[in-house]
Amino acid sequence: MKFVKAIASVLLVVGFLYALSRPWGPVPALGPFISPYTGFWQNGEIPLLSRINDPDFSLDSLREEVTIRFDDVGVPHIFAKNNYDLFYAQGYVTARDRLWQMDLQTRAAAGRLSEVLGARTVEMDRRSRRMGMGYGAEVNLKMAMSDPISREALLGYTAGINAYIEQLPGRSLPIEYKLLGYEPEAWTPLKCMYMLEQMTLTLAGGGDEIAMSNLLKSLGKETMGQVFPDYPMLMESPIIPAGTPWDFKPLPIPVPPVEVEPAELSFTNKNQKKTPFTEPIYEGLGSNNWAISAAKSATGYPILANDPHLELTLPSIWYQVQLHTPEINVYGVSLPGIPGVVIGFNKNVAWGVTNVAADVLDFYKIKFRDTSRAEYWYDNQWRKTRKREEIITVKGSDEPVREYVVYTHHGPVMYQENEGRSGPALAVRWIGHEPGNSFRTFYELNKARNYDDYRRALTYYVGPAQNFVYADNSKNIAMTVNGKFPLKWNEQGKYLLDGSEPGNDWQGWIPAAQNPHVKNPPRGFVSSANQSSTNPTYPYYINWRFAPSERAIRINERLAAMERATADSLRMLQNDNFSVMARTILPTLLNYLKTVPLTAPQKAAFQKLESWNLMNNPGEIAPTIFEEWIVAVSTAIWKDEFYSDSLAFRYPTRDRTMYLILNQPDIHWVNNVKTPQRETMTDIVQQSFKATLDSLVARHGPMSPTWQWATVKDTEILHLSRALKPFNSTPIKNGGGGSIVNATTHHHGPSWRMVVELGPEPRAYGLYPGGQSGNPSSTLYMNMLAKWEKGELNELIYLKTPDEQNPRLTTTWTLTKK
Amino acid sequence: MRVVNNYLIILVATAVLQLFMPWWVIVLVPFAVCLWRSRHPGKAYAASLAAVSTVWLTYATFIHNGTEGNMSNRIAELFSLPNGAVLLTIVSLLSGFVAGFAGLAGYYVRQLFVKEAVEPELEPLSGKF
Numbered sequence: 010m011k012f013v014k015a016i017a018s019v020l021l022v023v024g025f026l027y028a029l030s031r032p033w034g035p036v037p038a039l040g041p042f043i044s045p046y047t048g049f050w051q052n053g054e055i056p057l058l059s060r061i062n063d064p065d066f067s068l069d070s071l072r073e074e075v076t077i078r079f080d081d082v083g084v085p086h087i088f089a090k091n092n093y094d095l096f097y098a099q100g101y102v103t104a105r106d107r108l109w110q111m112d113l114q115t116r117a118a119a120g121r122l123s124e125v126l127g128a129r130t131v132e133m134d135r136r137s138r139r140m141g142m143g144y145g146a147e148v149n150l151k152m153a154m155s156d157p158i159s160r161e162a163l164l165g166y167t168a169g170i171n172a173y174i175e176q177l178p179g180r181s182l183p184i185e186y187k188l189l190g191y192e193p194e195a196w197t198p199l200k201c202m203y204m205l206e207q208m209t210l211t212l213a214g215g216g217d218e219i220a221m222s223n224l225l226k227s228l229g230k231e232t233m234g235q236v237f238p239d240y241p242m243l244m245e246s247p248i249i250p251a252g253t254p255w256d257f258k259p260l261p262i263p264v265p266p267v268e269v270e271p272a273e274l275s276f277t278n279k280n281q282k283k284t285p286f287t288e289p290i291y292e293g294l295g296s297n298n299w300a301i302s303a304a305k306s307a308t309g310y311p312i313l314a315n316d317p318h319l320e321l322t323l324p325s326i327w328y329q330v331q332l333h334t335p336e337i338n339v340y341g342v343s344l345p346g347i348p349g350v351v352i353g354f355n356k357n358v359a360w361g362v363t364n365v366a367a368d369v370l371d372f373y374k375i376k377f378r379d380t381s382r383a384e385y386w387y388d389n390q391w392r393k394t395r396k397r398e399e400i401i402t403v404k405g406s407d408e409p410v411r412e413y414v415v416y417t418h419h420g421p422v423m424y425q426e427n428e429g430r431s432g433p434a435l436a437v438r439w440i441g442h443e444p445g446n447s448f449r450t451f452y453e454l455n456k457a458r459n460y461d462d463y464r465r466a467l468t469y470y471v472g473p474a475q476n477f478v479y480a481d482n483s484k485n486i487a488m489t490v491n492g493k494f495p496l497k498w499n500e501q502g503k504y505l506l507d508g509s510e511p512g513n514d515w516q517g518w519i520p521a522a523q524n525p526h527v528k529n530p531p532r533g534f535v536s537s538a539n540q541s542s543t544n545p546t547y548p549y550y551i552n553w554r555f556a557p558s559e560r561a562i563r564i565n566e567r568l569a570a571m572e573r574a575t576a577d578s579l580r581m582l583q584n585d586n587f588s589v590m591a592r593t594i595l596p597t598l599l600n601y602l603k604t605v606p607l608t609a610p611q612k613a614a615f616q617k618l619e620s621w622n623l624m625n626n627p628g629e630i631a632p633t634i635f636e637e638w639i640v641a642v643s644t645a646i647w648k649d650e651f652y653s654d655s656l657a658f659r660y661p662t663r664d665r666t667m668y669l670i671l672n673q674p675d676i677h678w679v680n681n682v683k684t685p686q687r688e689t690m691t692d693i694v695q696q697s698f699k700a701t702l703d704s705l706v707a708r709h710g711p712m713s714p715t716w717q718w719a720t721v722k723d724t725e726i727l728h729l730s731r732a733l734k735p736f737n738s739t740p741i742k743n744g745g746g747g748s749i750v751n752a753t754t755h756h757h758g759p760s761w762r763m764v765v766e767l768g769p770e771p772r773a774y775g776l777y778p779g780g781q782s783g784n785p786s787s788t789l790y791m792n793m794l795a796k797w798e799k800g801e802l803n804e805l806i807y808l809k810t811p812d813e814q815n816p817r818l819t820t821t822w823t824l825t826k827k
Numbered sequence: 828m829r830v831v832n833n834y835l836i837i838l839v840a841t842a843v844l845q846l847f848m849p850w851w852v853i854v855l856v857p858f859a860v861c862l863w864r865s866r867h868p869g870k871a872y873a874a875s876l877a878a879v880s881t882v883w884l885t886y887a888t889f890i891h892n893g894t895e896g897n898m899s900n901r902i903a904e905l906f907s908l909p910n911g912a913v914l915l916t917i918v919s920l921l922s923g924f925v926a927g928f929a930g931l932a933g934y935y936v937r938q939l940f941v942k943e944a945v946e947p948e949l950e951p952l953s954g955k956f
Binding site: 014018030041043048050785786 | 849899931
């Protein structure tokens with residue numbers, strides 16, 4: 010009996026030990042997780058106090074002393090004596106605040122999520138591998154390490170991150186590591202390259218040529234030209250103002266191969282919608298930047314503004330930092346994982362970026378000789394492929410997933426023939442595979458003193474192509490549509506390309522000096538909002554479609570009217586909620602409704618729209634109706650011909666849709682071919698109006714304050730995991746929209762807002778919707794959110810010396826060589 | 828008094844050892860202490876439970892209050908609990924519950940090796956001679 014009791018009780022305890030030491034589904038191993046000594050308790054930050062974390066400490070491999078001063082929003086102001094120490098300290102503090110974010114984003118880029126998340130991310134990882142992210146990161150690393158300046162920065166940054174990881178006790182690991190049950194691994198310079206690849210993927214990793222080719226096959230070349238024109242038909246206000254002279258002798262434009270046979274290019278893909286790299290680009294996602302000349306400003310110097318729009322997450326994609334050495338003194342935002350400042354200003358210059366929707370990703374149809382895929386047909390002969398073994402380790406599985414990705418001279422084969430769909434194998438030619446040293450661009454901008462420095466800095470840049478706005482205290486303003494752009498024949502890559510035809514290859518590059526640019530234009534300002542880079546007079550082909558023009562039109566109208574502007578004028582423009590789309594199309598839509606009888610609720614909605622001031626303000630109901638209605642109208646016009654359950658299709662652009670409504674109301678596309686009767690524009694407008702109201706009533710009840718735009722738009726900032734709800738933002742009530750300068754939507758929006766007044770001393774303002782700390786329990790986790798929601802900015806503290814006094818500075822760290 | 832001493836020994840040992848060792852010290856220590864000097868199953872369980880719960884409750888309460896629950900409240904939400912204070916209570920009780928069984932196991936294993944009289948002071952040793 011004694012024996013039984015002893016055995017039973019010991020077994021019971023062993024059972025407890027086992028159960029508490031292992032994860033159960035999404036629940037981490039509870040023993041270590043709930044212990045107050047090692048678990049989540051240790052991640053609770055004592056408000057204010059905990060940031061004063063041993064202010065003097067010595068670190069391995071630091072060369073000289075570094076001083077870091079923190080301000081009241083948690084921004085580190087780093088003072089170093091050389092570049093290595095500067096980036097070492099940047100790596101150290103960035104890891105202190107954002108370690109898990111850096112880990113997750115580089116894992117996603119490298120296709121290594123499954124190592125820590127298990128089988129559910131294998132398909133995501135496989136796509137990253139097939140996209141050649143690793144190949145791109147490696148060729149970029151080779152280039153960066155062969156340049157002494159970027160090499161030193163990458164090594165310093167890496168050593169700083171690793172110094173932080175090495176001293177980090179297990180109990181202090183970021184909460185996400187504890188929840189997911191893994192530990193950080195050492196940082197490497199390659200991971201910095203993966204971060205750059207990830208940005209290139211986000212900003213230049215899309216394309217819709219599969220959908221376009223399917224449409225080409227069903228509609229023919231002539232119709233495609235009418236429905237998908239290469240320049241907006243209704244309205245545009247290009248980045249480089251019309252009339253800017255092209256002061257260069259262009260290279261000869263390549264000649265397209267004799268005949269592009271549409272029947273050959275079809276590609277059926279049932280899983281199309283789930284394949285992110287070929288998703289139609291979401292219209293209205295983008296960024297704004299502009300600079301006004303000294304003549305337009307109240308300060309007598311230029312003023313520059315930038316707000317890049319991205320998916321909003323917590324922690325934020327950006328991290329503010331000031332970097333100071335005897336050679337550099339720059340303030341701005343960095344991307345955790347990349348040394349230097351990406352958007353910012355120094356004593357003499359300021360710069361910012363918006364995305365260029367250049368077509369720098371093309372798919373090529375590949376014909377293999379046999380199933381070994383060792384050779385493919387190109388230029389009338391068989392060419393050898395290369396293979397790259399990809400091993401995806403999967404948590405909870407003994408066997409890794411192995412795959413040989415086949416590389417042609419175009420690039421990796423992303424889709425194998427008839428794999429889960431019918432159609433040919435497709436290789437991807439992508440700017441992310443092109444060796445470059447984009448870090449050097451940012452480094453040179455960080456220490457730029459004048460316009461020539463700015464132009465020289467841009468020559469290092471490969472991708473993702475950006476519109477670099479510039480202003481300096483010598484009173485210059487400028488804009489360069491910058492990146493390495495392939496030299497293409499007109500419409501090359503609008504549709505799938507035949508990979509066996511040499512005439513379809515990228516034919517070299519547009520010379521960097523011939524990238525569209527403008528300096529001190531007569532209108533007194535430069536601006537960009539992802540719209541067409543130039544009007545059709547520019548000799549080279551960059552893409553057939555850019556972001557819709559509404560934001561650009563509004564910005565340019567307001568800047569043209571601005572006089573004696575201040576930083577606050579530009580801040581208010583960043584928060585402008587005016588709908589150019591509504592101004593353009595709403596009166597016409599309402600006129601159609603005037604000809605038909607309306608029910609009482611429809612009349613009420615009609616009146617709301619008719620009396621609307623066209624502002625997408627948070628408390629308005631009209632934008633809720635309009636934004637949904639315009640989508641319904643577009644769907645009603647196009648869905649019958651431009652949607653298929655089995656094939657990837659896409660709708661024509663918003664500009665094309667509005668052009669049709671205004672100028673071609675009787676065109677055959679309006680009729681719904683799926684119904685026996687013949688629909689007119691009046692039918693379309695009326696039916697979609699009814700459908701919009703029905704849908705709103707179904708979701709929000711009869712028209713009431715629950716229909717307010719901020720409530721329906723429902724902007725919400727999710728934690729990067731997208732799964733840990735308690736780490737999400739508090740609810741956000743603001744205005745804006747996809748076509749609005751204040752481009753806030755459900756999950757996207759201005760990820761950083763900055764306004765810089767140039768002058769003898771710069772004065773700058775900025776913030777992002779989040780906080781410097783990645784720890785959800787920190788008072789600095791989303792401390793900037795409330796001001797961001799209201800459209801306010803923080804003044805940015807730009808220090809000139811390490812011991813300068815400022816009431817907003819809190820703690821000082823002194824780092825010394827061990 | 829022995830049960831009080833056992834309580835204090837377990838309390839001090841787990842409080843200190845957890846600074847250097849993993850969480851399962853809260854199992855190991857009550858087991859070892861009760862193996863060494865426990866004379867009664869109920870008291871072994873009670874002393875172990877009370878000691879370990881005290882340690883976790885005290886430390887976790889200290890952190891919970893000091894951080895204004897800014898992490899514990901969020902983790903509570905993640906586990907569908909109303910707030911960090913409830914989580915605090917559950918965590919402390921759970922630690923005590925497990926430690927209690929460890930103490931009990933220590934006592935029963937001890938019974939395999941030692942014969943204990945009703946009046947246990949010094950009895951086991953003398954019984955051997």
